[in-house]
Amino acid sequence: MKQKLNNLKNEALAMITNASSNEELEQLRIQFLGKNGKLNEFFRTQPIEEKKDLGSLFNEIKDNLSNALNDKMINDGNKSNNFDLSLPGTPIPIGHLHPTTLVINEMNDIFKSLGFAVADGPELETEEFNYNRLNLPLNHPARDLQDTLYIEEPEYLLRTHTSSVEARILATQKPPYRYVIPGKVYRNEKANPSNNMMFYQYQGLAIGEGINLSHLKFTLNYFISQFYGKNRQSRFRCKYYPEVEPGVGVDIDCPFCHLKGCVVCKYRGFIEILGAGMVHPNMLKKVGLDPNKISGFAWGMGLDRIVMDRTGISDIRSLYNGDITYQL
Amino acid sequence: MLIPLSWLSEYVILPKKTKDLTDRLTSVGHMLDKIKKVGSDTVIDLELRGNRSDMFSVYGTARDVAAAFKQPLKSLELSPLPSKDPNHSLIQVEPSVKDILHRYTALSLSVKVADSPDWLKQKLSYFDIPSINNVVDITNLVTLELGQTLHAFDIAKIKNRKLILRTAKKGELFHTVQQGLDVLLNPQDFVAADSEIPQCLSLIGGLHSKVTEETQEILLESAVYDPTNCRQSARRLKIFTYGGNLHEKLLDPNQVEVALQRAVFLLQKYADAKITSSLSDYFPKPNLPLKIPFDFNLTEKIGGIQIPENQQISYLESLGFVIQKNIVTVPTFRTDITQSADLVEEILRLHGYDQIPQNPLPGLSQPISNFSETTFINKLNSFLINLDLDEVITLPLISEENIENKDMAIYPQNPPDPTKNILRPSLIPSLLEYAKRQLNQQTPRVAIFELGHVFSISNKNYLEQLNLGIVIAGNNLPQNWQTPIHKLSIYDLKGLIDKLCKTFKINNPPLVQEVLPNIFAWEINLNSLINQNINPVPDYQLISIYPPIIEDFNINLTTDYKTLEENIKKISSLINQIDLIDKYDNKLTLRITFHDLSRQLSKEDISPIREQINNLH
Numbered sequence A: 001m002k003q004k005l006n007n008l009k010n011e012a013l014a015m016i017t018n019a020s021s022n023e024e025l026e027q028l029r030i031q032f033l034g035k036n037g038k039l040n041e042f043f044r045t046q047p048i049e050e051k052k053d054l055g056s057l058f059n060e061i062k063d064n065l066s067n068a069l070n071d072k073m074i075n076d077g078n079k080s081n082n083f084d085l086s087l088p089g090t091p092i093p094i095g096h097l098h099p100t101t102l103v104i105n106e107m108n109d110i111f112k113s114l115g116f117a118v119a120d121g122p123e124l125e126t127e128e129f130n131y132n133r134l135n136l137p138l139n140h141p142a143r144d145l146q147d148t149l150y151i152e153e154p155e156y157l158l159r160t161h162t163s164s165v166e167a168r169i170l171a172t173q174k175p176p177y178r179y180v181i182p183g184k185v186y187r188n189e190k191a192n193p194s195n196n197m198m199f200y201q202y203q204g205l206a207i208g209e210g211i212n213l214s215h216l217k218f219t220l221n222y223f224i225s226q227f228y229g230k231n232r233q234s235r236f237r238c239k240y241y242p243e244v245e246p247g248v249g250v251d252i253d254c255p256f257c258h259l260k261g262c263v264v265c266k267y268r269g270f271i272e273i274l275g276a277g278m279v280h281p282n283m284l285k286k287v288g289l290d291p292n293k294i295s296g297f298a299w300g301m302g303l304d305r306i307v308m309d310r311t312g313i314s315d316i317r318s319l320y321n322g323d324i325t326y327q328l
Numbered sequence B: 001m002l003i004p005l006s007w008l009s010e011y012v013i014l015p016k017k018t019k020d021l022t023d024r025l026t027s028v029g030h031m032l033d034k035i036k037k038v039g040s041d042t043v044i045d046l047e048l049r050g051n052r053s054d055m056f057s058v059y060g061t062a063r064d065v066a067a068a069f070k071q072p073l074k075s076l077e078l079s080p081l082p083s084k085d086p087n088h089s090l091i092q093v094e095p096s097v098k099d100i101l102h103r104y105t106a107l108s109l110s111v112k113v114a115d116s117p118d119w120l121k122q123k124l125s126y127f128d129i130p131s132i133n134n135v136v137d138i139t140n141l142v143t144l145e146l147g148q149t150l151h152a153f154d155i156a157k158i159k160n161r162k163l164i165l166r167t168a169k170k171g172e173l174f175h176t177v178q179q180g181l182d183v184l185l186n187p188q189d190f191v192a193a194d195s196e197i198p199q200c201l202s203l204i205g206g207l208h209s210k211v212t213e214e215t216q217e218i219l220l221e222s223a224v225y226d227p228t229n230c231r232q233s234a235r236r237l238k239i240f241t242y243g244g245n246l247h248e249k250l251l252d253p254n255q256v257e258v259a260l261q262r263a264v265f266l267l268q269k270y271a272d273a274k275i276t277s278s279l280s281d282y283f284p285k286p287n288l289p290l291k292i293p294f295d296f297n298l299t300e301k302i303g304g305i306q307i308p309e310n311q312q313i314s315y316l317e318s319l320g321f322v323i324q325k326n327i328v329t330v331p332t333f334r335t336d337i338t339q340s341a342d343l344v345e346e347i348l349r350l351h352g353y354d355q356i357p358q359n360p361l362p363g364l365s366q367p368i369s370n371f372s373e374t375t376f377i378n379k380l381n382s383f384l385i386n387l388d389l390d391e392v393i394t395l396p397l398i399s400e401e402n403i404e405n406k407d408m409a410i411y412p413q414n415p416p417d418p419t420k421n422i423l424r425p426s427l428i429p430s431l432l433e434y435a436k437r438q439l440n441q442q443t444p445r446v447a448i449f450e451l452g453h454v455f456s457i458s459n460k461n462y463l464e465q466l467n468l469g470i471v472i473a474g475n476n477l478p479q480n481w482q483t484p485i486h487k488l489s490i491y492d493l494k495g496l497i498d499k500l501c502k503t504f505k506i507n508n509p510p511l512v513q514e515v516l517p518n519i520f521a522w523e524i525n526l527n528s529l530i531n532q533n534i535n536p537v538p539d540y541q542l543i544s545i546y547p548p549i550i551e552d553f554n555i556n557l558t559t560d561y562k563t564l565e566e567n568i569k570k571i572s573s574l575i576n577q578i579d580l581i582d583k584y585d586n587k588l589t590l591r592i593t594f595h596d597l598s599r600q601l602s603k604e605d606i607s608p609i610r611e612q613i614n615n616l617h
Helices: A002-018 A022-033 A038-044 A048-081 A099-112 A141-145 A163-172 A213-227 A281-286 A304-311 B018-028 B058-068 B118-125 B134-146 B227-237 B242-247 B255-270 B298-303 B309-318 B340-351 B372-386 B428-440 B490-503 B561-571 B603-614
Strands: A124-126 A149-152 A156-158 A177-186 A198-209 A234-238 A244-253 A270-279 A294-302 B002-004 B031-038 B041-047 B091-093 B101-110 B151-154 B163-167 B173-175 B182-184 B190-193 B198-201 B217-225 B280-282 B291-293 B322-324 B327-329 B445-458 B461-474 B513-516 B519-525 B549-556 B575-584 B587-594
Touching: A002 A022, A002 A038, A002 A048, A022 A038, A022 A048, A038 A048, A099 A177, A099 A198, A099 A213, A099 A304, A163 A177, A163 A198, A163 A281, A163 A294, A198 A213, A198 A304, A213 A234, A213 A244, A213 A270, A213 A294, A213 B298, A234 B018, A234 B340, A244 A294, A244 B340, A270 A281, A281 A294, A294 A304, B002 B058, B018 B031, B018 B041, B018 B058, B018 B340, B058 B134, B058 B309, B091 B101, B091 B280, B101 B163, B101 B255, B118 B134, B134 B151, B134 B242, B134 B255, B151 B198, B190 B227, B217 B227, B217 B255, B227 B242, B298 B340, B309 B322, B309 B340, B372 B445, B372 B461, B372 B490, B428 B445, B428 B461, B428 B513, B428 B519, B461 B490, B490 B519, B549 B603, B561 B575, B561 B587, B561 B603, B587 B603
Parallel strands: B091 B163
Antiparallel strands: A124 A156, A149 A156, A177 A198, A198 A294, A234 A244, A244 A270, A270 A294, B002 B041, B031 B041, B101 B217, B101 B280, B151 B217, B163 B190, B173 B182, B190 B198, B291 B327, B322 B327, B445 B461, B461 B519, B513 B519, B549 B587, B575 B587
């Protein structure tokens, strides 16, 4: 009897497998599992003693056939619905940060791992913090080079560099500390594809005991490897800035010609990326710090060229005037 | 600074490969800018440091090259000058130049003016300086060679053979040596004149007394002026000469003597010159060499590299410094050296910055956190991106026509674009311009924000604050086949603002506005929020095991919506949420959610509430 039941099951399974439409499956369901279906009919004809024996097998087979029918229906269901998935999906808007903000965030992250926090300061600045405290007294020729945008000459101006925040930090915070300072700076420049009255700089400052040029080198090389890539070559050379002594100019190998020299790097093989150095003793003395005990380094770089390189935008004005759209 | 290598090699032996020379020069602080071939000679162009006035000369460069390559520096052939005349009879110094003239030295010589030899013409040609005659050319040559200007006058054209050194009179006319270039002077300009007319300025010579073939005797002078005064004169008169440029730097007055000695030597050799006077030297404050007590341990302290003391001394000596015990005497031509840190730089640059090792910064003894404005801006940025807004950055100068209350506007003194003449007191005008630009380009949806500083003045105090501005316009989605689109309305912006204010716990925010047809804007000042350390995290709740009962109601709006909502909520605490799902004129359909987290509500609980709601109007 058990054998006959199993035969019935196998017959049903074979027919289910060969079924080619949902209607057929529905017919098979009625045929085998319905009230007057083959399974129930078979069970009815058995003597009572046999029914007890076959009970659990009967239920098991009922479940098997039911599952088989369901599975077959679901699988076939997919094929019969026919979506053309090459049609475009519903568009959704998403928001984007400005490319300059993205570069700043990336740099902040890199320096965060070295213990640098982010600082900021006013854009409308005084002569005191923008010049005097940076070893740039009145009549220093470097002041003329900067083409200041004055609110009230000479006392109030729009800051010409983020170094003004460096001067403020020196004046208000007790060492040791490390800060990076991303920010807008302003110059009295007529706008053209490579110059604008407003652009971004990224400054850094580390003040404490026993800080020297070897720490500066490590910090900046670490930044270069993280931001530009591990295979880039850097060059540290002597360079003059009023706010530092010794002063350092940092270059990286030209990505186009790999040190051979080309138009992009003016045949130098290297591209300047930033200026740096040890904070000038005059600046430390000015805020009451003893240069024999406390020292520090600082660096500064322009951000816009980096942003333009990354976005493929060649006109700096486009970054701030509505020309860019975010296509994503 | 252009340096012809053939000329440079007259003073110091150069490395065989030019690249070795330029690489080392770049490393020690004089970066190679350009390099070009002129005939068989190579001319390098160095980007020079602004504070090394001694490098703006071929000989000065040779000095640094000699130190950088540990080579001897050839001395120049010089002639002795005559003794100083205590009455300095060739010059008369007026008190008005006391602050703008540091040194003025002159003597007279008889000369035979002739065409210059070819080698002299060649040297000047590298610098595009035309050859005039042997006397003028020699003064130009020495200027290029030593970085100190000299000028020769035809002394016959100077009344009484005496130069009066004074400031100009207002409107005084001066004929410069450049034909046709005449300028009007003012009382800030230095002038070397005779009793009748101005003969020479600090930046350029005069027409009347220039040396010609007829000149038989010259007055030769060299001087050092106040750099700021020279810069001001150059800018105002718009005369930019090589010599004038030199004078804007901090020059060493002692080089005046060297320049004259060199010029006299060359004039004697090539112009048959004979000294015809004693030396008139106005030098009221001679500068003594600076002596710096130097701790040789400082090099390691600042540079992070150990260099033996005798090596440090050797570097300094090769640059012309004299070291005795621990006192370093600075040569006077190094006007850029003022203190120990400068000496450390000299030692390190010759040693090579590439030799400095790399060490990670020592551990922090106190944790440092971001400034609060930065922290706040980052939180807000992330949130605004989630509202599908794009960040924009605009310029701070806008046209004053954009604002009504001009009393509180700040007018910069020299805006680069005169039509954008005030610092923005609001972000909206530039955001609006940005939006219009995008809409003109058929961008279907404009949804932008800016987090930036705004500026105003009140009671003579400048105020700089952080604002957030948002502008939306266009359609909510691009046209597509799946979903109907609608034109963005003021309520779309209000929806964003409602979410923002709820998340950042902003009470009583400003209202949204339609600033132009179909362009909506909102702005808020954030300064009171920056320090509040708000954490934009929503309240989390578990799903209740007791489902709510949700019913729709039709209600006529007779008050404003807020009042209606409050009145409904007052009816029962079981009213959990009210959503406006349809509106036609004053007829509202409200979907009201009734919920009790502790028990299953039944129709009996809701009936009395329903009746009260329906009785409201």
